[in-house]
Amino acid sequence: MKVVVIGGGAGGLTVASNIRKYDENAEITVVTTDSHVAYSPCAIPYVLGGEIGSFEDIIMHEPEDYKEKGINIITESKVTKILSDDNKVEYITKENGNDVKKTAEYDYLVIATGGASFIPPVDGVDLEGVFKVRTIEDGEKIKEWAKKSSKVVVIGAGAIGLETGCELKELGLDVTVTEMLPQILPRSLDPDMAVKVQDYMEKEGVKVVLGKPVEKLIGEERVEKVAVGEELIDADMVIMATGVRPRISLASEAGCKIGRWAVEVNDKMQTSIPNIYAVGDCVEVHDAITGQNTLSPFGTTAVRQGKVAAKNIAGKTASFRPVLNSVVSKIGKLELGAVGLSETAGDLSGIPIVAGRSSALTRARYYPGCKPIDIKLICNREGTIVGCQIIAMETVAERVDTMSIVISKQVKCDELVSMEFAYAPPVSMVVDPVVLAAEDACEKLKNFKN
Amino acid sequence: MKVVVIGGGAGGLTVASNIRKYDENAEITVVTTDSHVAYSPCAIPYVLGGEIGSFEDIIMHEPEDYKEKGINIITESKVTKILSDDNKVEYITKENGNDVKKTAEYDYLVIATGGASFIPPVDGVDLEGVFKVRTIEDGEKIKEWAKKSSKVVVIGAGAIGLETGCELKELGLDVTVTEMLPQILPRSLDPDMAVKVQDYMEKEGVKVVLGKPVEKLIGEERVEKVAVGEELIDADMVIMATGVRPRISLASEAGCKIGRWAVEVNDKMQTSIPNIYAVGDCVEVHDAITGQNTLSPFGTTAVRQGKVAAKNIAGKTASFRPVLNSVVSKIGKLELGAVGLSETAGDLSGIPIVAGRSSALTRARYYPGCKPIDIKLICNREGTIVGCQIIAMETVAERVDTMSIVISKQVKCDELVSMEFAYAPPVSMVVDPVVLAAEDACEKLKNFKN
Structure with missing residues (x-):
């Protein structure tokens, strides 16, 4: 064969x-x-920031x-x-x-x-100092160019854009992220969750410009400015993170x-x-x-x-199942993840949803190093869990995995409340933040039914 | 009312x-x-070790x-x-x-x-310097006594005994843990997994004596020695972690x-x-x-x-479901967790099982701070996952939670292999360690069926 x-x-x-x-x-x-x-x-941004050596x-x-x-x-x-x-x-x-x-x-x-990286058809994308983040070669070029740069504009606020932006900020560059849509991470998070990530990034000193498309990149040979809406942003380096x-x-x-x-x-x-x-x-x-x-x-x-x-x-049988598109990203020190349907996607698909929320901690509140965690859990009107978004400084990927199984097995929010989550003060809360979000969803469903 | x-x-x-x-x-x-x-x-051991202030x-x-x-x-x-x-x-x-x-x-x-703490009926358990770990008062007494002690014997190698032993070791005491059964953590882990935790503890300098019951505690007013099997171990402090x-x-x-x-x-x-x-x-x-x-x-x-x-x-309806007894513990820097049936419990209950194993990493292998992780996944002979044991320096509780849902929803190991686990190099592996263990279980089931 x-x-x-x-x-x-x-x-x-x-x-x-x-x-x-x-x-x-x-x-x-x-x-x-x-x-x-x-x-x-996916590891290229972390080499740029120096977390990974080379x-x-x-x-x-x-x-x-x-x-x-x-x-x-x-x-x-x-x-x-x-x-x-x-x-x-x-x-x-x-x-x-x-x-x-x-x-x-x-x-x-x-x-x-x-x-392949999608580069929008605007003037100036061929100027020197304009990069995409796809291959190791791209990464090497960015790393070299960053050494002689001080102001970078990242175009596109998806995961790769934000990861790259935060890592370049870590290197001491002045970073602005621009996004055509009115929120960051439009494919993964609902606006109410995305704003929490945006707050974190802004506290870390990354500037965020939303709701404005890039009009053009301006410069002689090297890029010098980026026209975003009516704004002109100085840049000696541009990262095109405009999708694939x-x-x-x-x-x-x-x-x-x-x-x-x-x-x-x-x-x-x-x-x-x-x-x-x-x-x-x-x-x-x-x-x-x-x-x-x-x-x-x-x-x-x-x-x-x-x-x-x-x-x-090879003559065996196997089938690929429909996807929940479970994702996780680490932006600076913040982790965010999502799986299944978002509220936005529910609205677009005409699926009525109910959202349960919790703001809790990753460990017992008195245990040093416990971190805030925000969870948004999406159910359909029958109470079946169909999506989840999670933001915290730790353990987001594993919690998204739990929710991936929950959604895949069509668990209802009142069933999730009765399920077992392991507890020890150094590693978890006695009532898991996911259970708190499910309890909130149960309450809201009840109000919806009444 | x-x-x-x-x-x-x-x-x-x-x-x-x-x-x-x-x-x-x-x-x-x-x-x-x-x-x-x-x-x-459950937090008392961590106050003793100083992780938690008071x-x-x-x-x-x-x-x-x-x-x-x-x-x-x-x-x-x-x-x-x-x-x-x-x-x-x-x-x-x-x-x-x-x-x-x-x-x-x-x-x-x-x-x-x-x-209530179970104290075995042996001579000397009423001596000064002999403690249980149940209430805050117990904790306060242990903390005081530890200040003037140098050698402690912990009797009982369940989670509370090991947690307390490791925390007292952190304070600089000479610690010996003794256990009547031939392994540590007999209620949570199978012997092959327990030995990995034992290795860690011994590397941290905790002595472990297995397979020997405590015969008596010896001393005038204060405890001075512990007779374990035929051994006499010096002790100016004894922790009775002999169950509840x-x-x-x-x-x-x-x-x-x-x-x-x-x-x-x-x-x-x-x-x-x-x-x-x-x-x-x-x-x-x-x-x-x-x-x-x-x-x-x-x-x-x-x-x-x-x-x-x-x-x-209150006149509403709710029911408590049968338990998987999902547990997690942090012993020194090591986390271990278990949920559902162990191989040992399977043998005792006459349930034939197949075990899948993986030894992998908690994050991409090139990402700094990635930690080894060991997983043992237990299926019945139909391939339905009925138990799981996990040991690593991080993210054990959340992975146990994932497996708690998996077991609760009677997922088979070949179905788990096809499920989605979120990936980003700083927080996970592209193929999750749990999936690797499930793939191993699938292979073993095939051999069993042939």
Whole structure:
């Protein structure tokens, strides 16, 4: 069995190494444009800020590690065409410094082309000093440029923009984050929760400009100013954190069906062409709550999809379930996470919701180091928990995981109240903050019913 | 409505304040032998070690706080008899320094008498320098005595013994923990997990003696030596951490049915006498996995039971569900937790189990401060997850909570593998350690089935 994988990120490499687990004879080839494989793009902001020592550290494996497993990794090479009728791909690779065109045959092809940074079409985005945050190379360039900069504007207040902004602030730069929408983290948090994160960032000295699109970047060769709404902000460095778009052109040209947002796959991660699979940021999936098609551009999703695709290619059965899009981010010292439906998304999808809230502590109140925690729990009108947002200085990821299971198993808020949460003063409260939020939701549901 | 509550711990006070929520006219009286109410006995070890500044800090409320809510708290007073036919209790209280016998009438009585330290009947337990760890008074005595001590023997290697032992070691004392059974933490962890905690403690300099009962304590007035098996260990201080027994004599004399371990209650927390309820360490409950009667002597259980009892007394409906006995403890800097069935308990109950294991990290391996984590996940032969044990330096409680929901909702290990865990390098691994343990369990189940 010959398997070709296009893309060396979390999705592609998971497929490759999992197929190897099930089939020791499969010929597996991974073609990637990148010079590195198996690194963590999500870690780039923390290398910039110095928490992580170097970009070397975030490379989990070298191509040689895969070669030892009999997986052939072809780096810095670009697949130019999928010939789906002939079951082969054409790619351009470097040999002795020259571009060489080659082909590779496959029985199964896996498209794991990921996403590309979306750069809005405004004047000046090609000026020197304007960066995106996607690859290690991007990170290295930012780190160099930051050394000779003092004022940075981050365009886009999603997680990557805020993480990068806070880390550059840590380095002593003057940081302004701008966002077109009227709140930060519009995809993860409701406005009432987002404002808590904004307060934290502003206390840390990061300026936040909301509700204004970037009009243009101004400068001769280097960027000098950013025009945001009617404001002109001085900048000797700009980070474009304006989102990521699925890379779908190869799949589309090959004849794979494209859905509303990205490559369409079934729950086996199979595209409309039976021997072509697709995983990771380039595919669209189903939202477990709304049932609608959505993107799930997260490393964890790519890994779970990669495992499912590998099993199916190896003749086993596995299916990928609709997503809750559970996320977590660390912005400065603050952690925030979300899973399932937000109130905003509920409104947009026409799903009436009830929100329960708690503001409590991560440990017993008398235990040194206990931190404030804010929880917003979203139920539908039947009381079934469908979403949760959490902000605290610690233990947010693990609590989001708990809520991911709760939502996945369709637990109702009055059932959650009766469930067991472990208690010891140094590590938890006798009544967990999640239970307090669920109790609040129960009260509100009662008022709603009366 | 007149309600009398016997006991001012977590269970009794939760009943009292929750009845007040539902019924503003109820006459509520709490009678307690203690001079404090609403403190956290679980926090006593951490005051000893100095993490928490003083015993004052762990008192959450004063009797006056309850009086403001119209709850009458009678401290340092002992109920001597329940006259269940007449719906009243007799108690002895202090007035102007004199013991006075009084009675209180009730429509509903709540027995929340808790547990008492079990002291094994060996010679020397009455010597000076021998302490239990139950009340603030115990803690204060230990703290004083520790100042003039250098060698302490802790008898009993349950959580309270180990927590206390490690905290006294922190103060610079020479500490030996002895345990009759062949492992530490026999109620919470299987031997293979317990040994990891033991290794940690021994590295911290705590001596551990296993598999030997205490024969006697030796000394003139003060304790000087402890005879453990054939060993004689020098000691100028002994902590008896030999367990807690439910206080059931008042309930029993009143005619409430006593079960295998403690006061029998139905799922409304009602005893065999319809207007007498019981909550907390003095009752027995059902184990959710084995179905057997068991104890659940934890603050969180008492609080949940208190809420259920209060609702039922106030004419609402609520039921207490069978327990998974989810626990967490912090021993030195190490956290350990468990929920549901252990392998040992499975063997004892005749439930065949399969264990999945993982040894991983709490955060991305390149992120500074990531800590090793060990997980043991227990499934039954159908693959349903029925138990979990976790050891790490951080985030154990929250992960135990996740597994508590997993077990409660009867998730199978192959379903857990497909569930979402949030990822960001500073706070988690791209594949969660729990998922790794579930994958291991899936493999083992397959081998078992083949």
